[in-house]
Amino acid sequence: IGRTVYFYPEIDSTNSVAFSLGHSGAGEGTVVIADSQSQGRGRLRRPWQSPPGSNLYTSILLKPPIEPAVAPQLTLLAGVAVADLLSEYCPGAIRLKWPNDVQIDGKKVCGILTEMRTAGHGIDYVVVGIGINVNIQKADFDEAFRDLATSLGVETGRVLSRLDLAVGLYDCFEACYVRYLAEGFAPLKEHWLKYARIVGEPIEVIFRDELQAGEVVGLDDNGALLLRGDDGLVSRVLAGDATVKKK
Ligand code: BTN
Numbered sequence: 173i174g175r176t177v178y179f180y181p182e183i184d185s186t187n188s189v190a191f192s193l194g195h196s197g198a199g200e201g202t203v204v205i206a207d208s209q210s211q212g213r214g215r216l217r218r219p220w221q222s223p224p225g226s227n228l229y230t231s232i233l234l235k236p237p238i239e240p241a242v243a244p245q246l247t248l249l250a251g252v253a254v255a256d257l258l259s260e261y262c263p264g265a266i267r268l269k270w271p272n273d274v275q276i277d278g279k280k281v282c283g284i285l286t287e288m289r290t291a292g293h294g295i296d297y298v299v300v301g302i303g304i305n306v307n308i309q310k311a312d313f314d315e316a317f318r319d320l321a322t323s324l325g326v327e328t329g330r331v332l333s334r335l336d337l338a339v340g341l342y343d344c345f346e347a348c349y350v351r352y353l354a355e356g357f358a359p360l361k362e363h364w365l366k367y368a369r370i371v372g373e374p375i376e377v378i379f380r381d382e383l384q385a386g387e388v389v390g391l392d393d394n395g396a397l398l399l400r401g402d403d404g405l406v407s408r409v410l411a412g413d414a415t416v417k418k419k
Pocket residue numbers: 184185186187188209211212213214215216218220228229230231272273282283284285301302303304
């Protein structure tokens with residue numbers, strides 16, 4: 173990962189660029205990184221605030237030999253890779269929030285957006301986009317996120333090198349990806365659940381105004397959350413915003 177790097181001072185979205193590169197035949201592990209994005213994209217069609225000078229915006233092109241249905245595993249993989257990396261800076265404080273947020277003390281420090289192109293019944297390529305709040309200060313967040321988001325700089329009280337972080341990220345990602353290709357999803361799932369600490373917790377997930385609630389049983393192989401409802405039945409939740417409820 174990261175043997176070929178495309179850097180842009182400003183770009184619309186590193187995911188869009190990586191997607192076009194995939195289309196023109198760029199190799200697995202190619203990465204795109206930008207200082208700022210004019211149209212950074214978040215999950216569920218939300219914008220991703222991407223000012224220059226302070227954060228990490230990067231996308232990784234992958235060509236995994238897997239079925240499209242299990243591609244969400246790569247989002248979980250990216251979460252584990254980021255959690256491994258950030259744990260070096262804030263040991264013990266990193267938590268993963270399903271499906272794709274990385275948090276420090278309940279505040280979002282990183283978001284992940286996975287997009288793929290299919291060919292026939294298989295995957296042509298996958299783009300995993302990762303945005304990490306590095307040196308952005310609390311006052312510089314949009315007001316709506318100020319209490320919900322944080323940065324590594326705020327949490328550590330240091331100014332961190334984005335280059336060091338990017339290099340560390342590609343190393344952590346590669347370690348997780350190589351293991352995933354060799355050993356499959358099972359070890360990765362355990363690793364993810366360890367960082368998420370949600371098994372047994374009561375949670376609510378809202379997706380397009382529909383609410384699903386229950387106790388978390390685990391994850392299935394498609395990256396769906398498994399929830400046991402009051403009736404004892406287990407249901408699968410594929411997308412949405414999750415909140416842990418107080419017992
Ligand atoms: C989310 O939490 O909603 C996902 C945010 C993903 C943001 C990253 S920044 C790099 C890459 N390029 C984008 O346009 N989005 C992702």
